[in-house]
Amino acid sequence: GQQVMQIPQYQHVQEGEDFTTYCNSSTTLSNIQWYKQRPGGHPVFLIQLVKSGEVKKQKRLTFQFGEAKKNSSLHITATQTTDVGTYFCAGPPTGANNLFFGTGTRLTVIP
Amino acid sequence: DAGVTQSPTHLIKTRGQQVTLRCSPKSGHDTVSWYQQALGQGPQFIFQYYEEEERQRGNFPDRFSGHQFPNYSSELNVNALLLGDSALYLCASSFRTSGRGDTQYFGPGTRLTVL
Structure with missing residues (x-):
């Protein structure tokens, strides 16, 4: 079955440092979406990428x-x-409209 | 413009009971998906409703059923509750465009605890 893995699982950084999370799917995706979930909250849509090699920036x-x-x-x-x-x-399984979510990366920022 | 709303926010049930959760989609959206999110994990797809029919289903037993009404709102029903059903249940709405991973807008969720 489809698997979407993210690394790292957890990341602690000092405020001002950079952070990167990587997402790998076992199957080709028609698009990839990113969501952010604050502690105690619900996933909030950040962005969708559709094209191969696409790069998008938000601040x-x-x-x-x-x-x-x-x-x-x-x-x-x-x-x-x-x-x-x-x-x-998160990405849609082949031929489907729902989303298959990755395992997530939990970011902690130390002031 | 109201976003996705869900009710109730919290619910406590005992094993074997039945529960109904409700969702109103974001204005203009016609598709509702339900997800289960266990503590510390990512959301797991339960099923999706479009035009009042279940269009897709994830790997969940028949104890999980749903419905979509003409106004696009939706219900999730879970019968014969198990301890393992304790989770955050998220409703997500979208407007069907490509039908291939349309952007989902999530509600605040219903926290279900089964004792």
């Missing part, structure tokens, strides 16, 4: 979709305490 966040459309990454520059939470990548 300090940079998202990439791999050439083979099986992997993706999220990079945060100069982390802030507001970046705390779990970051999930």
Whole structure:
């Protein structure tokens, strides 16, 4: 079955340091989406990438979709305490409309 | 513009009981998906409703059933509750465009505890 793994599982950084999480799917994805879930909250949509090799930026966040459309990454520059939470990548299974979520990376930012 | 709303926010049940959770999608959305999120894990897809029919289903037993109403709102029913059903149940709505991983907007969830 389809698997979407993320590494690392946990990451502690000092405020101001950079952070990267990597997402790898066992199957090719038609698109990849990233969500952020704050502690005690619900997943909030960040961005969707569709094209092979696509790169998108949102302020300090940079998202990439791999050439083979099986992997993706999220990079945060100069982390802030507001970046705390779990970051999930998610993609639709082949021919489906639901999302298959990755295992998530929990980010802690130390002030 | 109201986002996705869910009720109740918290629920405590005992094993063997039945529960119904409710969801109203974001205005303009026509598709509702339900996810189960156990503590420390990512959301797991239960099923998706579009045009009042179950269109897709994840790997969940028949104890999990649902319904979508003409106004696009939805219910999730779980029968014969087990301790392992304790989780955060998330409703997500979307507007069907490509039908291939449309962006999902999540509600705040219902925290179900089974004792």
